[in-house]
Amino acid sequence: MRQVGWIAGTAAAVLVAAGAVTYAVADGDDSTATPTADSADAGFARDMAVHHQQAVEMSFIVRDRTKNEEVRRLAFDIAQTQANQRGMLLGWLDLWELPKVSSDPPMTWMDMGGMADGKDGALMPGMATNTELRKLQKLSGKQAEIFYLQLMTDHHKGGIHMAEGCVTRCTVKVEKDIAQGMVNAQESEIELMTDMLKERGAKPRS
Known part of the structure; x- marks a missing residue:
């Protein structure tokens, strides 16, 4: 219980920083030139917004499929954090006057x-695939908890890979900092979810 609260506190700190970042970009405090539509900064914002949306969706599904308070609390924390971060990412694209969708494939x-x-x-x-999402919607109790934790662990691993890509490739410093914050928070959540899976006699899928 205490570890979930600590992670939620960390996520909240990231969001506070994100709010400050949004105002800084809006006020032109960042010295970096406005990113272009094909930049890593814009690509990360677009793709991570989509990636986050699925995490929110999965978290709301499991909250309706289990009564376990620990899993429900984790799901709420992930949904709240990633929904707010998604809004921030889309807000940056608005501030930069760049499109929220691209004709290029994701991860270009x-x-x-x-x-x-x-x-x-x-x-x-x-x-997760559409088939996996439908499966999660049909499970309940312990089975739903295990499958959600496995799906979200995979999801976080993919998100960390993307955020690390922004840390390396993005040019807007404040965006790079937020991406690093995502890496740190999601690595902590993976550790927690691995422990929660072990308590349920299961383990991550990969």
Whole structure:
């Protein structure tokens, strides 16, 4: 219980920083030139917004499929954090006056365009397929908890890969800082979810 609260506190700190970042970009405090539509900064914002949306969706599904307070609390924390971060990412695109969708395949900004074929709805690394989402909707209790924790662990691993890509490739310093914050928070959540899976006699899928 205490560890979930600590992670939630960390996520809240990231969001406070994100709010400050949004105002800084809006006020022109960042010295970096406005990113272009094909930049890593814009690509990360677009793709991570989509990636986050699925995490929110999965978290709301499991909250309705289990009564376990620990899992429900974790799901709420993830949904709240990633919904707010998604709004921040889309807000940056608005501030930069850049499109929220691109004709390029996802992950093009990481030189991975086309590697994820989008089969069954899995557009980017770690994303669950439509079939897996339907399965989660049908499970309940312990089975739903295990499958959610496994799906979210995969999802976080993909998200960390993307965020690390922004840390390396993005040019807007404040965006790089927020991406690093995502890496740190999601690595902590993976550790927690691994422990929660072990308590349920299961383990991550990969």
